[in-house]
Amino acid sequence: MKRGIFTNKTLTYNISNNKFIKIKHYMNIDKRIEVLIDEIIRVNHAGESGAKQIYKYQAKALKSENDKNQIKAMLSQELVHLEYFDKIGKELQIRPTLMSLIWNIGASSLGVITGKIGIKAVMSCTAGVEKVIQKHYECQLLQIDDFLNIINQDNKYYKILQNLKHNIEIFLQDEKEHYECGNEYINESMMFNVIKETSSVLTKFAVFISTKI
Numbered sequence: 001m002k003r004g005i006f007t008n009k010t011l012t013y014n015i016s017n018n019k020f021i022k023i024k025h026y027m028n029i030d031k032r033i034e035v036l037i038d039e040i041i042r043v044n045h046a047g048e049s050g051a052k053q054i055y056k057y058q059a060k061a062l063k064s065e066n067d068k069n070q071i072k073a074m075l076s077q078e079l080v081h082l083e084y085f086d087k088i089g090k091e092l093q094i095r096p097t098l099m100s101l102i103w104n105i106g107a108s109s110l111g112v113i114t115g116k117i118g119i120k121a122v123m124s125c126t127a128g129v130e131k132v133i134q135k136h137y138e139c140q141l142l143q144i145d146d147f148l149n150i151i152n153q154d155n156k157y158y159k160i161l162q163n164l165k166h167n168i169e170i171f172l173q174d175e176k177e178h179y180e181c182g183n184e185y186i187n188e189s190m191m192f193n194v195i196k197e198t199s200s201v202l203t204k205f206a207v208f209i210s211t212k213i
Ligand SMILES: [Fe+2]
Pocket: 048, 051, 077, 078, 081, 171, 175
């Protein structure tokens, strides 16, 4: 591996234990930014695509019109998020994760199962998924800021990082609202807490794998 001039430590989020760690980098700065942009777009595209599938199938499976509409409102925001990562991914020629098909099947199944159980299960799933996505987006914003603080505006990646930052900040607000909406439904019931935690674990796993392949 080429040893670049930037060997400073950077704050990085370790998804497996929910902690920020400091790691040492040996790639040059442009290569590190390129890797980060590639990972962010691929994993976020996968995440938003999964969210779309979950909400779409939950909305279909739920019985009450009121519940359906609540989920459709969140779905419409996920479609905006997905459209952005789809567009920028195509522009920058970043391929989607190789796991797309499997994640979509998994997300659709999660949507159908929780939707059939009812709105409390749906919202427990939402709280579990969005909790992970929130932390994930917060981590990405820190990583982006890390680079924006050390590169010049004439760097070829500056505008892309700014654009990603701007959009992720907006999407993060939506995901926070989704989380809060889901969390309101969670009570002491063992079953709903199990659904929430299972959804969190599955999301963490999918995020981790999608970052890699
Ligand atoms: Fe989203």
